[in-house]
Amino acid sequence: MNARVIPDPRKNRRVGLMAAGGALAMLGAGYASVPLYRLFCQVTGYGGTTQRADAAKVAGIKVAGKMIRVRFDANVAPGLPWQFRPEQVTQDMKVGERKLATYYAHNLSGRPVTGTAIFNVSPEQAGRYFNKIQCFCFTEQKLMPGQEVRMPVIYYVDPAILDDPNAKNIEEITLSYTFNETPQSAAAATAKPVQQPMEKPLDRTPARR
Template structure:
């Protein structure tokens, strides 16, 4: 047997390791790339995390849009969390306010953070929140409860074929990261 017919295993192993490292790096890059893609296209229902300024927008009296509110808590978040208004009919351009109820059943303080999503995703571009509990961390002492407001309007430029959309808030326990931030600032 000659040496030329023997495969070079070390080159093959190096190529496979390089492929695995490249795939691992690409996996990490996907999250920020996906976020940029969603921001540009408005898909996936991501809403802005900053308050919109309500200027006198002309109210579209010719149509109604139904907005449904769904709440859920992430695994490990013990709070009770619910929308006081489950569904509301609004006119595009009209300012509206709804409230969300939270209760911390434990005997210790917890900091919560709500993350919104909208379905269908294209409606997210047209949902303008002027005030929302989702903009900031929400601390609650043990056994404390609160009503958290959300003020919003639907942009009159909302496509006519969208007459119904859902806003879902998922509540996360961010106590440890909030404490970490506070200790780094102090």
């Protein structure tokens, strides 16, 4: 007769703790992957992700002699009741030169709408050299019913692009924005208004004497 094996509760507890720890680690990695991926895109320019320039970086930039053209593109996501367009089709500039471009936005609806812009440039290898000093895409934009605004973007192309064999021959860069409504703004639009309790009509019956 085979002896019955009695499971060790301490061993089972260790296995359970290891499994739980692994699950928590995977969950944490999932949450961390989004900001890590975003940081990777910003550093490498992957997918045409542009850069954000600070004062120290801008101070050391020198204008090169090569000319480059920037083309502007604008889009709105389905369901966003905005008109959105660039106010210039293209700009010709020297590499390293700072430029100002403006975009026009108009809220066509009868409600406040908050949007946020996602952006990229093409060709993709230009992303790591396209720097924005000031941009409406850095923050959310709230437009009141019928409001029209002009939104600036100040940018330059880093002269380091001329040292990159995969990017130095680029003659035109397209800067593209797509506005999406924020989840909070969309939720406010679909929320049902709170019904106020109806006031009782005044009793205008003359008092009896």
